[in-house]
Amino acid sequence: MVSVRCLAAVVCLTVLTACNGISNNSGNTNNPPPPAPDSVSGTVTFKGAPLAGATVTDFLTNSNVVFKSATTDANGNYSFTGMSVTGDVPGDYQIYVFKDGYGFYPSVASGATVKRADYTGQFLSNGMPPSGIFFNVIDFIAMPDSSVTGADFAAYDGTNPRMTLAATGQRVSYAAGDDASASKGTSWSAATRFTDNQDGTVTDTLTGLIWLKDAGCLGSDV
Numbered sequence: 001m002v003s004v005r006c007l008a009a010v011v012c013l014t015v016l017t018a019c020n021g022i023s024n025n026s027g028n029t030n031n032p033p034p035p036a037p038d039s040v041s042g043t044v045t046f047k048g049a050p051l052a053g054a055t056v057t058d059f060l061t062n063s064n065v066v067f068k069s070a071t072t073d074a075n076g077n078y079s080f081t082g083m084s085v086t087g088d089v090p091g092d093y094q095i096y097v098f099k100d101g102y103g104f105y106p107s108v109a110s111g112a113t114v115k116r117a118d119y120t121g122q123f124l125s126n127g128m129p130p131s132g133i134f135f136n137v138i139d140f141i142a143m144p145d146s147s148v149t150g151a152d153f154a155a156y157d158g159t160n161p162r163m164t165l166a167a168t169g170q171r172v173s174y175a176a177g178d179d180a181s182a183s184k185g186t187s188w189s190a191a192t193r194f195t196d197n198q199d200g201t202v203t204d205t206l207t208g209l210i211w212l213k214d215a216g217c218l219g220s221d222v
Helices: 002-019 120-124
Strands: 038-046 055-060 065-071 077-083 092-098 103-107 113-118 134-141 152-156 194-196 201-204 210-212
Touching: 038 092, 038 134, 055 077, 065 077, 077 092, 092 103, 103 134
Parallel strands: 038 152
Antiparallel strands: 038 077, 055 065, 055 092, 092 134, 103 152, 113 134, 194 201, 201 210
16 A cells, blocks of 8 residues: 555656656757857948958957957958857957058947047057057947947048138137138037037037047046
8 A cells, every 4th residue: 555655656746747847858958049149240431432451350358359350351341250148247349440551430320339449458568668559449248139230430541631620719809810810710600510429429510520529538648
């Protein structure tokens, strides 16, 4: 009788285990697959035309290493894949571009941000003097289903056209040749001159220059 009761208890425990979905089978296929890695892609241009041969760097700030680098193709395109979205801390990647004779300004619609990043420490190990070295970068946090396209860079060099200077607004002349007497510069209004780029900068539509909205964001040592 005792044996029958023990057997019944074992059968009930087995049924409950099966109903609860508990299994010691290492081949359980009910676990969801890991999320796919992120990717970032974009285009590098110069005066609206594709810029080939530019070196694009994807820098992983968590460990201060170059994750990947790429060279823009004939259409100015580049792409990075394989940015992991798993782990205790999300990966923080910064993307920047280099080509002799050019500077670069990044832009991205969503999914990442444009910022000035301090890379001075990355160059001190190369024996360079400790001067401030800052890059314009696209900062990207790797999260599930957060891949970014349109991470673009516009190149500029010394051949860009001359800018138009704005009038100072001085109306009273105190000496011959001052701003009021010379009446130089283009008139403007604050309502129409500046365009907010929604990335911490504004574009001066009169001069074509791009300004920081917060001029003190880089610190007093810069």
